[in-house]
Amino acid sequence: MNIFVARLNFKTSQEDLEAAFAKFGQVSSAKIVKDRDTGRSKGFGFVEMATDEEGNKAIAALNETELDGRTIVVKPANPKGNN
DNA sequence: GCTGAGCGA
Structure with a gap:
């Protein structure tokens, strides 16, 4: 299941995400969207x-919770569906 | 080095 996580801390990394989600379920993969040029x-x-x-339980458990000192927003991601 | 709604290369 693809999950969209927003309002993350700018210092939060992918391993931080998968570590936070792995506590509530098995994380297949985690990715932080970074700038293509700067990498921030x-x-x-x-x-x-x-x-x-x-x-779903990871969303319910981590939605509007604190991660790395910032309140994050967790919700189902939208399908890319555009080729 | 920075900010803070939103959906990825």
Whole structure:
């Protein structure tokens, strides 16, 4: 399940995300959206959970919670669906 | 070095 995580701390890394989500479920993959040129964090990222049930409970558990000192927003991500 | 709504290369 793809999960959209926003309002992250600019210091938060991908391993921080997967570590936070791994506490509530199995994280298949985690990625922080960074700038293509500078490589700085855009402040949001995506977390892919192994199953939707773990994804939903991870969202409910981490949504509007504190991560790295900042309150994050966790919600289902939108399909890319554009080729 | 910085900011703070929003959906990735």
